[in-house]
Amino acid sequence: MSETVMDRAASATPKKVARRIRGLSDRTIAWLFVAPTVFLLLAVNIFPLIWTIRLSFTNFRANRPNAEVKWIGLRNYERILTDSDIWLTMQATAHFLIWTIVFQVLIGFTLAWLINKKFKGNDLWTTIIVFPMMLSPAVVGNFWTFLYQPQIGLFNYVVAFFTGADPASFSMIGEVALAPWAIVIVDTWMWTPFVMLICLAGLRSIPDTIYEAAECDRASKWRQFWTITVPMVLPFLMLAVLFRGIENFKMFDLVVQLTGGGPGNTTTLTSIDLKREAFEKWRTGFSSAYAIILFVTVFGLASIYVKALNKVKER
Structure with a gap:
């Protein structure tokens, strides 16, 4: 039963897509599955860190979003x-x-x-x-x-x-x-x-x-x-x-x-x-x-x- 389903799935896959998949290595396929999670972790962890580093060199105040933000270097x-x-x-x-x-x-x-x-x-x-x-x-x-x-x-x-x-x-x-x-x-x-x-x-x-x-x-x-x-x-x-x-x-x-x-x-x-x-x-x-x-x-x-x-x- 499982072989029949696999055969049907294989026959339904477009030939161009099938050729591309066959040409991919196991390592590349693994990265395709892992990539969305890695991207999400980078977005959640790395971006706030970079943004915090940038803000640390300014006089920014969150309660004054319209005030002029000045670059003050290492003063903080x-x-x-x-x-x-x-x-x-x-x-x-x-x-x-x-x-x-x-x-x-x-x-x-x-x-x-x-x-x-x-x-x-x-x-x-x-x-x-x-x-x-x-x-x-x-x-x-x-x-x-x-x-x-x-x-x-x-x-x-x-x-x-x-x-x-x-x-x-x-x-x-x-x-x-x-x-x-x-x-x-x-x-x-x-x-x-x-x-x-x-x-x-x-x-x-x-x-x-x-x-x-x-x-x-x-x-x-x-x-x-x-x-x-x-x-x-x-x-x-x-x-x-x-x-x-x-x-x-x-x-x-x-x-x-x-x-x-x-x-x-x-x-x-x-x-x-x-x-x-x-x-x-x-x-x-x-x-x-x-x-x-x-x-x-x-x-x-x-x-x-x-x-x-x-x-x-x-x-």
Whole structure:
């Protein structure tokens, strides 16, 4: 039946078209199918990038479309790199980025190592631990905002006990020094399961025969951990750090839900600052230069990190 349909299709194809198709290589035919998708991706990704680069050299404002657009060269970049407030914002972003990754890696790897022991109720505890990352950041933000309210939040009581503050009026997200740590706690709670799952995949990819050979050589559990487990899980761990680093560098919704960037500017990350410049102050050219600097920073760091990751994989 299928041969009859194919024969009919072949006979219905014009001879000129049939000759052209027969003359095409498999590679060319493959590109004909892939070309529309490639063109769409270039249109969606490359064109906005080029347009943003162009705007970064101008004084364009989106709320004044009829105003004269002047070419000002590198002035926007100079303003950004010499603005002390922007450097403080970058420091706040670096603080958030480093500490969330440190806590998520330590806790996530520990949880993965424990779950890999395959104890009774393993599947139930895995589901419970993974639950936070299933929630929307907006839901998590509202939930933890409620927990950080005075007289309710556990963390408020603990910190108030050590600082001598009144728990009835104390809130971590209202304190200049503690608000950044409040966000770190929430992001760690939400995304540690993600790191745990990647580490768990790495742990379960290690053949049992390697541990059996190490036991035959009378290697201790501690020795096995540092010479077998850690080196073989390290590529997975580095991959998790890469994913979480990129995501946390552009963190926006969770921080806005919790603190809105305050108190003061202690939790104003670069993504929030960029949004304010683009859609509150309407400094489109300035914000375009800001976005390009952030893009180059992330792309450069990620490229260096990926090279290091590839070297670790080759060992």
